[in-house]
Amino acid sequence: MVPVPDPKDVLAGFVRARVDDRVLFADDVDEAIALVAAHVSGDVVLLDVRADLETSTTSPGYRVVAAQVDLAHTLAAVEAEFVARDAELLIVPGVVDATGEVLPLPRLAAIAHRHGARMLVDAGQLATRRVINLTSHGIDYVVLSGAIIAGFGPAAVIGRGDQLPLADSAHVNTPVAHGFAQAALAIADLGFDWIGLHEESLSAVVDDAVRALPGARRLRLWPDARDRVGLAEIAVAGRFETVPIRWGLGTGHAELSRQLNTLANVVFEQEAS
Template identity: 40%
Template sequence: MTAVLSAPLQASGTDAGHIESCVGPGLATSTESAARRRRIAPLARVVGADECVPSAAGPPVRYANLDYAASAPALAEVADVVQGSLAQYASVHRGAGHLSQVTTRRYEAAREVVRRFARARVDDNVVFTRGTTDAINLAAHATRGDVVVLDIEHHANLLPWCAPDQSGSSRVRVVQACDTIEDTLVALEAELASSPAALLAVTAASNVTGEVLPIGRLAAVAHRHGARILVDAAQLVAHRRISMVSHGIDYLVFSGHKLYAPFGAGVLVGRADWLDVATPYLAGGGASAQVAIGTDDESGADVAWHTGPARHEAGSPNVLGAIAIAAACEALADIGFESIGLHEAELTARLDDGLAGLADVTALRVFADSTDRVGIAGFDVDGLAPRAVAEHLSSVAGIGVRDGKFCAHPLLKRLGHPEGAVRASFGLGTCSDDIDRLIDALTGLTRARTA
């Protein structure tokens, strides 16, 4: 199921000329310079690649989607698999009918595909959820004891731990990340050594800057002090190969919609013991193995709950979402993470070089010693509100980026941008023309301010 393309997607015939006319002086020179550089084609076919959007002063232009970190477009193969599954879609697990049996097999097969993709242990649970946020809330529901987190986390990996556990105890301990990864590892080691903790919960890659953390080393720190580690891999799994066994990961969470499977599902993969003794995340059908109503001398119901993934998957599951995640895992494996890494490294270098050439633009970084990033770049344009920059890029150049605080308010504050910043992010469907268009539009915007 390969999706490698041999040529870049082409913009509409009016695209280049229109963009030149509306982003301001200096664009032609920048465009000519970009044309002399090597063109980078999309690495895979994504749904909506040729979508055109309105422009401020001319015909529609091809949409340059640079907002992959929020929600990546669906891979064409994933959309095809979902579409092909609809004709045989039925309820799962308790139906004797042929289509119910077919759908059940597909749903459970999706669980095994995810297990292999994550290189999980054979006895790990793979629980399908609504997304990363839901998966972390499930993990928080099942965790007893203190939880250590960094202050750079997305709110999804911060707020669930801040809530009291089922005993009513507050258990989160927030460690401030240092200026370097090395010093941050030392700070985490000291915190875990100071008092026992059940879990270290960390991001694998920052959703603000794209910087990748050394997950294997973080796992070793946690395990040295008797803690387990949960890794929020929402921003990593589409970009880098992960091995729960090799990296020493106890729990891994991620979302389909950042994995080119935007069909409303996510996963929690991890050790079964905590999950099997936790009360069901949702009470209802599917999670219950046996139910009896109390007698006149009793109240409520006597329930025997399942163990395993079913314990926390009450109700009718998002079967198509699970199938989509599995299809995306297989598609990424077919493309190969070496190819994905090379593609993104070339685009990242092109973007970084372009942003570095703009005097009014400042790139965001958390760590001075970070050497690896996924396809995410947070930046600020001096003197302009992030929303104003994003609106300009959209209306004038047909570019979609993110602006704001990216559900990471504490991090933006400590980086000196309490009002937010702008974020460009990209992936398999991105080509060099998209990056060049962003740099050209920012060049025109900054020059227009000084003209």
């Protein structure tokens, strides 16, 4: 009988973890981040890429660096924060959840390491779209969401074991743990090259549709970001609320057309008002 791989070993392999890294389960992403932050004696710096700049209620006391006008200035602001005052941990998202820009994780890790700190990545939407390599990217900790990867289940934090507790903070039964791991394997089996090309082809469809709609434009946080995943916010002239459009490995043209039809209806209603 072929032995069933340990789910934690599968998740460690999914993010190319180092041989001495540890994998822990938590109830959700916030709790997984807290497993690392709670064992840091110094300050924590949080890169906030949300437009409203509201800090999480689960992260009191973090020093927040706001996203700047472009990516180059944002990286400079992170560096300046470490120059101004020491910190032990940098927390960053993998992507901008609203507009899809992928953060340059190796460059951010280099900033943290230059100042004697470690970096934690909230992989969120990134893990199902791009390769994450703790070893070559210099990432110290990564948090994966079972809800995003598998559609159910806990979060997991993977990284350097010297600042992680010995035991999981959540009880995860065996079927759930294996389901989480098998979903990660299924993503890896599809291949991130195929996933990227699929998203890029749908992105072109979105861009063409938005250009054809009067008063509609796809928002960007950083004009100099080189990579974007299938997350978009569409601004419509005269309307305060944006229209979100989302696509990924499980999105077909029919689903994308449904979202674009919703956008078109919003544009035409706005023009008629």
